Amino acid sequence: MENLKANVTLDAKGLACPMPIVKTKKAMTGLEAGQVLEVQATDKGTKADLRAWAESTGQQYLGTLEEGDVLKHYLRKSSNDETIERKHPNVVTNEELQAKLEANENMMVLDVRETAEYAFNHIPNAISIPLGELEARLNELNQDQTIYIVCRTGNRSDLAAQKLAENGFSNVLNVIPGMSQWTGTTDRINN
Amino acid sequence: MTVQAMTAKEVTKIVFNKEAFFILDVRNVDAFQDWKIEGENFEYLNVPYFDLLDGVEEILDKVPTDKEVLVVCAKEGSSIMVADMLSEAGRSVSYLAGGMKSWSEHLEPVKVGDLKDGGEIYQFVRIGKGCLSYMVVSNGEAAIIDSTRMTDTYLDFANSIGAKITHVFDTHLHADHISGGRVIAEKTNATYWLPPKDATEVTFTYQPLEGGNDVEIGNVKINIHALYSPGHTIGSTSFIVDEKFLLSGDILFIDSIGRPDLAGLAQDWVVDLRESLYKRYRELSEELIVLPAHFMIIDELNEDGSVSEKLGTLFEKNHGLNIADEDEFRRVVTENLPPQPNAYQQIRETNMGKITPDEERQREMEIGPNRCAVR
Numbered sequence: 239m240e241n242l243k244a245n246v247t248l249d250a251k252g253l254a255c256p257m258p259i260v261k262t263k264k265a266m267t268g269l270e271a272g273q274v275l276e277v278q279a280t281d282k283g284t285k286a287d288l289r290a291w292a293e294s295t296g297q298q299y300l301g302t303l304e305e306g307d308v309l310k311h312y313l314r315k316s317s318n319d320e321t322i323e324r325k326h327p328n329v330v331t332n333e334e335l336q337a338k339l340e341a342n343e344n345m346m347v348l349d350v351r352e353t354a355e356y357a358f359n360h361i362p363n364a365i366s367i368p369l370g371e372l373e374a375r376l377n378e379l380n381q382d383q384t385i386y387i388v389c390r391t392g393n394r395s396d397l398a399a400q401k402l403a404e405n406g407f408s409n410v411l412n413v414i415p416g417m418s419q420w421t422g423t424t425d426r427i428n429n
Numbered sequence: 430m431t432v433q434a435m436t437a438k439e440v441t442k443i444v445f446n447k448e449a450f451f452i453l454d455v456r457n458v459d460a461f462q463d464w465k466i467e468g469e470n471f472e473y474l475n476v477p478y479f480d481l482l483d484g485v486e487e488i489l490d491k492v493p494t495d496k497e498v499l500v501v502c503a504k505e506g507s508s509i510m511v512a513d514m515l516s517e518a519g520r521s522v523s524y525l526a527g528g529m530k531s532w533s534e535h536l537e538p539v540k541v542g543d544l545k546d547g548g549e550i551y552q553f554v555r556i557g558k559g560c561l562s563y564m565v566v567s568n569g570e571a572a573i574i575d576s577t578r579m580t581d582t583y584l585d586f587a588n589s590i591g592a593k594i595t596h597v598f599d600t601h602l603h604a605d606h607i608s609g610g611r612v613i614a615e616k617t618n619a620t621y622w623l624p625p626k627d628a629t630e631v632t633f634t635y636q637p638l639e640g641g642n643d644v645e646i647g648n649v650k651i652n653i654h655a656l657y658s659p660g661h662t663i664g665s666t667s668f669i670v671d672e673k674f675l676l677s678g679d680i681l682f683i684d685s686i687g688r689p690d691l692a693g694l695a696q697d698w699v700v701d702l703r704e705s706l707y708k709r710y711r712e713l714s715e716e717l718i719v720l721p722a723h724f725m726i727i728d729e730l731n732e733d734g735s736v737s738e739k740l741g742t743l744f745e746k747n748h749g750l751n752i753a754d755e756d757e758f759r760r761v762v763t764e765n766l767p768p769q770p771n772a773y774q775q776i777r778e779t780n781m782g783k784i785t786p787d788e789e790r791q792r793e794m795e796i797g798p799n800r801c802a803v804r
Contacts, residue, residue: 256507259479282793283503290457291479 242303242312242354242427243368244276245269251280251308258284259291262313266297271317274300274354279309288313298390301358303428312354324392326399329412335386336422345384350398351417357427359417361388369394376405384409392416432512435499435523437535441556443497444468444727445537445734451496453488453522455481455511456503456529464797466501466525466532466557467727478507485514492520504528530792532557536582538564539735541720544671548651552720552735553582559724559799560606561736564592565670567647572596573613574668574676575722578791580609584616594619596644596653599780600678600722601665602627604691605770605799607791608780611635624657624664632782638666658709660702661687661801663694675717675740680705682721683729683738685802686749688766691773695763703758706750715741725802748804762803771797 248265250258258279265275277288285302288311292299300312330338338345339361347364349356356366367375369389379385385407389395392414399412443450449470454461455478465473474491481488492498492515500515500522502508508524515522525532536553543549548567555561555577563574564583571592573583576599587594594617597610601624611633614621622638623631640657654669661679665687668676679687686706689698717740724736731737744750752758770776772794778784779791786794 254506255502255504256478256482256510260482263479263482286459287457287477287479290459290477294477294480 242276242310242357243274243352244312244354245273247276247278249278250284251278253279253281255281255283255287259287262288262291266313266315269315271315272352273315274352275313275315276354277311277313279311280307282309284311285309298355300354301426301428312358314352314355322393322396324396324412326396326403326410326412328399328410329392329414330386331414332416332420332422335388335413338386339422343384345386346380347413348379348385348387348398349389349417350387350394351389355390355417359420359424359426361417361420362423362425364388369398372398372401376402379407381407382409384411386411386413388413388416388420390416390418431521432509432516433523434526436526437531437557438537440466440499440525440532441535441537441554441734444556445730449496451493451498452501453492453498453511453515454501455507456501460503460529464529466529469727472496478502478511481511481514485511485518489515489518489520492522494520498522500524501532502528504530529557529796533792533795534577534579536562536577536579537734538582538586539733541735541737542674542718544651544673548647548671550670550674550720551586552737553577553586554730554734554736555606556734558606558795558797561720561722561724563676563720565646565651565653566590566592567651569593570595570647572598572644572646572653573610573619574598575600575603575678576609576613578607578609578612578795580612580616583609583613593617596620596622596646598622598638598653598668600624600667600676601662602692602777602780603679604773604777605723605801606795607776611782624662624666626659627662627664628781630781630783640666656709656713658705660689660698660705662692663698663701665705669713669717672714673718675710675713675719677719677721679722679801681710681719681743681747681750682723682725682802683719683736683743684747685725685804686747686762688801688803689762690766691769691801692777695766696759699759699762702762703755710740710750711744713740715739715744719743723799723801725799725804766803767800770800771795 298314303310349364350369387395461475500508500512505528512524553562565572623635625637642655656667
């Protein structure tokens with residue numbers, strides 16, 4: 239199983255409703271925007287409730303893994319990255335990327351979201367390197383290859399594209415808007 | 430203000446009496462829309478508990494002060510939290526003890542009629558889920574038909590009236606609820622009857638129930654006559670009790686008819702369903718009182734909370750019995766069907782003895798309405 243990284247893990251095992259959500263709400267308050275929370279619970283009702291709670295409060299519900307009797311829920315604290323000004327000049331739309339994927343062009347899709355976001359919904363064969371790890375892992379990438387960088391809304395991928403450009407990568411494109419609007423096929427961990 | 434617990438039994442009385450009532454359901458929106466406590470004069474407000482963690486101020490003006498208010502959630506924990514908050518805000522409210530879990534499991538026995546020589550027939554109304562089961566009592570003996578998995582309710586009831594359970598029947602292999610038939614038969618040494626055509630895959634022994642079988646209950650011989658009536662399932666069997674009551678299983682309901690698709694053979698079984706409803710039932714006395722295995726909507730309840738109607742009245746009023754054209758009938762019962770009951774495949778496998786889920790899992794499988802009918 240892929241390793242899903244969370245910034246904070248909350249143990250809500252054995253707790254009955256409403257405590258798992260009460261504790262999740264508290265834990266989310268302590269997180270920084272964009273960080274991932276793993277909630278471990280045994281109450282089956284938490285699956286529907288956490289998803290609905292996340293939707294109603296604007297947090298991102300990423301998905302749930304079931305391991306025996308334990309449900310591992312992944313949530314990401316909402317980031318107000320919609321307001322950031324993007325700087326990387328070379329962009330493509332989701333539709334353009336989809337066309338290139340269908341044409342089987344020689345290219346790489348780099349997904350710079352958190353591993354838990356990637357795990358539950360990603361473009362088949364996309365490589366996962368979270369933005370925070372990119373600098374340390376540049377050696378995993380080929381400077382001469384065309385790289386399409388994708389995230390949720392196009393902002394983290396903009397920062398990643400700038401980072402690659404600074405480091406001598408010349409064929410780097412930011413995919414706009416990214417996975418939040420992706421309609422093509424995807425893979426996921428528990429499917 | 431103190432917060433009171435209200436039991437499913439107390440809420441059932443309120444439903445039966447058609448009293449005005451206000452339900453604050455704090456489950457999530459999907460769960461509420463899928464299934465809720467129904468009552469003729471009920472008003473509802475659905476706000477998930479997780480939207481009320483910071484307080485109830487925002488909903489205070491929507492919660493009436495001139496009506497009884499019941500806070501409801503899945504198991505009770507969240508409803509207690511919200512009820513406490515309302516109480517601190519000066520409101521007098523109750524919460525449903527055990528939540529929708531208890532609501533789904535509550536059975537209310539209602540006497541539906543007298544049989545000859547002092548015999549009686551009781552209907553067990555599973556108010557939260559719309560399932561109906563029956564106990565026929567005669568001279569110290571009892572038969573149970575279409576029992577739910579809450580077997581203690583039947584055993585305790587039989588005890589309280591001094592009757593020994595000798596026969597247990599299922600009219601068909603149920604897809605919406607887990608049958609208690611086998612467990613009751615094991616505990617009481619009663620005979621467990623199942624239609625063999627529905628039981629080809631069962632993993633336990635049973636007595637094959639076929640059209641024409643007559644079973645007698647008690648010394649005064651209350652006659653239970655089996656009538657093969659396929660259509661909802663291939664084995665579906667109806668019973669005529671004491672030449673007075675027609676136990677129609679999931680073939681005919683008060684305001685709807687059975688759906689033929691829950692075992693995946695809708696097109697094949699349409700013909701059987703039509704034959705059962707339009708020929709076999711037509712040959713019966715119109716004076717028979719129909720006692721179905723389900724109700725769909727709360728309007729189908731009589732004044733005393735029971736569910737029954739004369740067969741002749743259903744021939745006049747039930748839309749499903751009044752579709753002259755066969756193609757039209759086929760369309761009605763195979764197209765635009767409501768969603769299938771939650772976990773219905775696993776429920777069928779449980780009833781065949783193929784899987785043995787624990788009680789918690791059984792509860793979860795049964796969550797939601799029964800959805801066995803087409804209207």
